Amino acid sequence: MEFLFRRTKVLEGQIDDFLDAVSQGALLFKHTIKNYLNQEDEAFNRNIATIRKLEKEADQLRRSVENYLYTHSLIPEHRGDVLGLLENMDNVIDTAKSSLNCFSIETPDIKPQLVNDFLSLADKAALAAEAVVMASRDFFRDANAVKDHLHKVYFYEKEADKIADSLRRRIFRLEIDLSHKIHLGAFVKHVDLLADRAEEVADRLSIYTIKRSA
């Protein structure tokens, strides 16, 4: 019987690898920001290189899965949804990479009193991204279990928003140049964007799940 599912197994593996890449990207995102805030330059640069590689791999896997689904007309009912999901998940790791890139290029000067808030923001954003990866895995295997993870995504995204809001208030109350304030404020948005991307995927997933369980 195994030979009948050989190609399916390869494809399942590719989707799992893609989701692994996104999940690893979210974890690395958190660690790399921590490296930056603790001024661990070597680890920071190493992680930046790793996340670039992961993002490239995720892109390749996504394209390969999409091509195979289309050329072999697989899952006709859910193909559009799966492709939409993969593309949006790809945006999550893209966002993580480009945020970290900004840290690497612009090297914002983050004041010590803001470090904990930045760490906490990065943590919540990464948790939101991880929860949406879990939800996506369940979408492929058990549509009814997806909602168990979606509520976590919404929870972490809200938490991240709250932290981002208070962090920006604190930044704009600091005795620093306005340009510096605006620069730091932009980085708060960069980090928070990962949680927003995770929420966008969650919104789509909840619709796909309703369609799948209908």
Next chain:
Amino acid sequence: MSLLFLSSGLFLGWSLGANDAANVFGTAVGSRMLKFSTAALVCSIFVTLGAVLSGSGASHTLGKLGAVDAIAGAFMVAFSAGFTVFWMSRLKLPVSTSQAIVGAIIGWNYYAGALTDYNALTKIVSTWVLCPVLAAIFSIFFFTLFRVSIRRTRIHMLKLDKIMRMSLLLAGAFGAYNLGANNIANVMGVFVPVAPFQDFVFFDGMVFTGTQQLFLIGGLAISVGVYTYSRKVMETVGNSLFRLSPEAAFVVVLANAFVLFVFSSVWLQQAITSVGLPAIPLVPVSSTQAVVGAVLGIGLLKRAHGVNFSILGQIASGWVTTPIISCLITFVALFFLQNVFNQEVHRERRFKVARSVVQHLHLQGFRDTAWNSIGDVMFHSEMSLDMALAETCSLTARERKSLIQASEMVEIFVDPKIVAKMDRVSLTDNEWRMLKKISGKRFDYTWQFQQALAPWTELDPGENKARQQAKLDRLIETFQK
């Protein structure tokens, strides 16, 4: 000429292949889970196999309703049924070949003066009602089972897709086999008593009967219908009528296949009766109505608001209108064929309640002797004898039927020349000895011939009773003038 008369049956077969094959594979092809070429190939092979190997059950019940005994009559019965389907479809009225052919046979019965077996008719009509109801029950059961097992096993969407494709193919093959087994009776059933084909034996005693040859031709006609016209219908069924998920499509295909199986499987019927349950009548049913029933079942399960219950009303109206229209068309068409084209649409039959028949029936336990008064009268149709009996005796309908059967006059002459030339491969030594003993004798009634040969059922107790009866029937056919 015989083959020309078969053409109406072939047309019915083509139309069955063009339309009903879509009920089996339509949802699978329409949802692009299967390619048309794969579906058409599997459908053609399995429809033909089902028709040849298991087609006898349903056609036997149809035969009970009325045995059309002249090929021109069978042609017109099939043609009228086909025309009814074509005409009602054009008017966008709900129609089914199964219901049209039943109406056409009743039309022939009226024209030929043959009695309609109301027991068989009641059985057939009850299955029409039962068919969509059973399909709905099956689909609710399969859908629930399917959902629970999917939830428990947590199969990956892609693996499920692969399993669905294979399951659709298997369920479709099973459905096609049962479609052939069940609906070949609609296509070729009326030609069974008048088929011009001879049995032939091949390999070691394997018999390819004339009926099977007839059903093979019908199966091939269905296959032609599948290849030439069903693609469009399949895509319409799959996309326009009901938009189903592949899972629901699979459940519909499976429920349809099981309904057709229930109403065509001799094996299932024997299994059910062996445990003391009432037998399921083997009757040709409408696969379209089975599909509609199955879809409604899923709709009910999902508590869908869009379920159109008026469709059930339309189906129910078809149960009445189709047979009536088909019956009327057949009656008028037979009149034209006989009187304008001078074709024999039914055999001349003679009935006489002779003294020997009375004695024979007394031995069977009949007590009413009032039929003695009609003993010298020759009747030329079942209906006229039945009416005379109804007026003079207090027999039940079943007893009247037995009496009519026993009093049908046939000329059986066991011609020694034919006996000498006979192929005795299928007869045992004892049977052959017994047949030679009655060589040269004449019989007026079928039961006399059977009585003369009756001891042969005791000669070889190991022999299958149904097989022995089939051999007796073949002998009657051989020696009947």
